Amino acid sequence: DAKTTQPNSMESNEEEPVHLPCNHSTISGTDYIHWYRQLPSQGPEYVIHGLTSNVNNRMASLAIAEDRKSSTLILHRATLRDAAVYYCILSYYNNNDMRFGAGTRLTVKP
Amino acid sequence: EPEVTQTPSHQVTQMGQEVILRCVPISNHLYFYWYRQILGQKVEFLVSFYNNEISEKSEIFDDQFSVERPDGSNFTLKIRSTKLEDSAMYFCASSSNGQVNTEAFFGQGTRLTVV
Numbered sequence: 001d002a003k004t005t006q007p008n009s010m011e012s013n014e015e016e017p018v019h020l021p022c023n024h025s026t027i028s029g030t031d032y033i034h035w036y037r038q039l040p041s042q043g044p045e046y047v048i049h050g051l052t053s054n055v056n057n058r059m060a061s062l063a064i065a066e067d068r069k070s071s072t073l074i075l076h077r078a079t080l081r082d083a084a085v086y087y088c089i090l091s092y093y094n095n096n097d098m099r100f101g102a103g104t105r106l107t108v109k110p
Numbered sequence: 111e112p113e114v115t116q117t118p119s120h121q122v123t124q125m126g127q128e129v130i131l132r133c134v135p136i137s138n139h140l141y142f143y144w145y146r147q148i149l150g151q152k153v154e155f156l157v158s159f160y161n162n163e164i165s166e167k168s169e170i171f172d173d174q175f176s177v178e179r180p181d182g183s184n185f186t187l188k189i190r191s192t193k194l195e196d197s198a199m200y201f202c203a204s205s206s207n208g209q210v211n212t213e214a215f216f217g218q219g220t221r222l223t224v225v
Contacts, residue, residue: 043216091210
């Protein structure tokens with residue numbers, strides 16, 4: 001399995017940008033990088049995904065390193081509602097069975 | 111916005127009893143999944159299902175577990191003889207085509223408590 005490494009926890013202030021890092025040094029050429037988050041007492045929620053190029057959507061941006069061994073999820077202006085566990089996941093065996101790690105617990109301070 | 115719905119939200123069952131957890135995936139989605147999350151632990155993949163058969167399963171998904179799509183809308187997870195360690199949140203998910211570049215939509219989960 002291609003594995004990912006994320007910090008256990010991060011803190012941010014409300015209204016400020018947040019950069020959540022993920023290392024995936026054993027990524028293969030066809031692996032997509034997916035980000036999901038899990039708000040307290042809820043099911044996981046899709047955030048964004050990408051392959052090689054940086055991606056933007058209404059929730060976040062995904063910056064992928066040129067060598068694809070790392071990526072960064074960017075929340076442009078953190079809100080209290082963004083407090084969650086964020087998971088960086090690589091696609092698994094050419095399908096999208098998500099294999100979750102421990103993720104990064106993001107705390108947003110008012 | 112379409113969503114995955116799961117029922118019940120909370121199920122309490124006696125050890126050794128059979129339990130069926132129900133899910134209604136997003137209509138026109140073709141791939142379905144079950145995950146579980148023991149309290150305080152990570153989300154664990156159980157099984158994926160496509161075209162009326164299991165596509166992938168984890169080592170957790172042993173003979174005590176089974177999945178079924180009994181009609182055109184429901185997707186169920188059955189645990190034949192529940193154990194205390196089956197107590198967890200169970201999440202159902204669906205995706206449009208199961209490809210690596212598609213997103214999965216998760217339900218809100220069923221909390222299973224085995225007593």
